[in-house]
Amino acid sequence: MALFDLPLTELERYAPVVREPADFDAFWRATLDEVAAAPVLLDVQPHPTALRLVDTWDVTFAGFGGDPVRAWFTRPAGVASSLPAVVEYLGYGRGRGLPHERLTWAVAGYAHLLMDSRGQGDEYGTGGATPDPRGGGALGGPGPATRGILNPRAYYYRRLITDAVRAVDAVRALPGVDPARVAAAGNSQGGGLALAVAGLVPDLAAVLATAPFLCHIQRAIDITDAAPYGEIVTFLAVHREAEEAARCTLSYVDGVNFARRAVAPAHFGVGLRDTVCPPSTVFAAYNQYGAANGSAPDRAIHVYPFNHHEGATRSTSGTSCGGWAPGCR
Numbered sequence: 001m002a003l004f005d006l007p008l009t010e011l012e013r014y015a016p017v018v019r020e021p022a023d024f025d026a027f028w029r030a031t032l033d034e035v036a037a038a039p040v041l042l043d044v045q046p047h048p049t050a051l052r053l054v055d056t057w058d059v060t061f062a063g064f065g066g067d068p069v070r071a072w073f074t075r076p077a078g079v080a081s082s083l084p085a086v087v088e089y090l091g092y093g094r095g096r097g098l099p100h101e102r103l104t105w106a107v108a109g110y111a112h113l114l115m116d117s118r119g120q121g122d123e124y125g126t127g128g129a130t131p132d133p134r135g136g137g138a139l140g141g142p143g144p145a146t147r148g149i150l151n152p153r154a155y156y157y158r159r160l161i162t163d164a165v166r167a168v169d170a171v172r173a174l175p176g177v178d179p180a181r182v183a184a185a186g187n188s189q190g191g192g193l194a195l196a197v198a199g200l201v202p203d204l205a206a207v208l209a210t211a212p213f214l215c216h217i218q219r220a221i222d223i224t225d226a227a228p229y230g231e232i233v234t235f236l237a238v239h240r241e242a243e244e245a246a247r248c249t250l251s252y253v254d255g256v257n258f259a260r261r262a263v264a265p266a267h268f269g270v271g272l273r274d275t276v277c278p279p280s281t282v283f284a285a286y287n288q289y290g291a292a293n294g295s296a297p298d299r300a301i302h303v304y305p306f307n308h309h310e311g312a313t314r315s316t317s318g319t320s321c322g323g324w325a326p327g328c329r
């Protein structure tokens with residue numbers, strides 16, 4: 001794919017006004033209050049892997065509406081001390097898969113919680129284990145990007161973002177984790193979830209968001225037909241009267257609005273040829289990161305001029321995390 005978005009010199013100062021509902025904060029406060037009182041951990045079982053360097057547990061925690069959400073929890077074997085933890089979120093269509101598929105964080109010395117994405121896991125990878133029992137009657141398309149899109153309360157990403165926040169609560173409740181040193185990380189959809197968590201959890205230690213989905217969504221659906229944004233375009237091509245309702249719903253989950261509220265040190269990655277998560281949408285979040293608080297969190301962005309959506313996935317290696325954990329430099 002050739003360069004198609006704004007030139008880099010314009011991207012570096014691109015900070016558009018993004019639609020934000022007047023009740024954005026109240027909406028999310030009420031959503032999270034609904035689940036805050038319930039115990040977060042539902043089940044934690046050791047999971048045999050025959051791997052000598054790591055230990056793994058099959059974790060089930062209470063997400064949106066108390067629904068069970070599955071996760072893999074992995075940490076270095078034989079380490080008794082409390083460790084900094086990384087909560088990782090998955091890309092669109094992927095499930096948590098098998099426990100040995102993502103070992104980088106654990107073998108690097110961190111505790112690692114990999115959250116399954118409810119109702120996903122059937123597009124690629126090795127599957128998921130968390131159904132989505134809600135939203136079956138909500139109007140919207142079959143895919144997550146459009147499921148319940150006509151109503152913010154029924155929208156799929158209200159549930160998934162709530163799950164993502166609860167995953168932080170879950171890892172903090174697990175033994176062997178330092179609750180003061182928890183980072184949120186993800187690529188694509190996972191990057192969008194990490195930004196949402198950064199805006200909703202005020203005491204994260206760090207955020208790693210590569211090629212984040214759900215940022216500046218209003219622009220994304222105007223400039224790309226690539227999925228997942230293309231699923232929204234396809235839905236609106238059929239339901240032409242639904243545009244205003246859909247755009248309103250999307251404003252409640254826009255990563256720019258979450259990024260503006262974040263305070264944790266952050267690292268972004270972006271490929272300039274990325275049609276899946278266009279670079280201007282990523283820079284819209286990066287350039288306004290922390291702006292709503294009048295703060296200036298440590299932040300950095302790695303730019304890959306010749307890469308598509310795959311390029312930014314490499315950007316979390318060897319980057320600064322604001323000193324959130326020993327050895328992170």
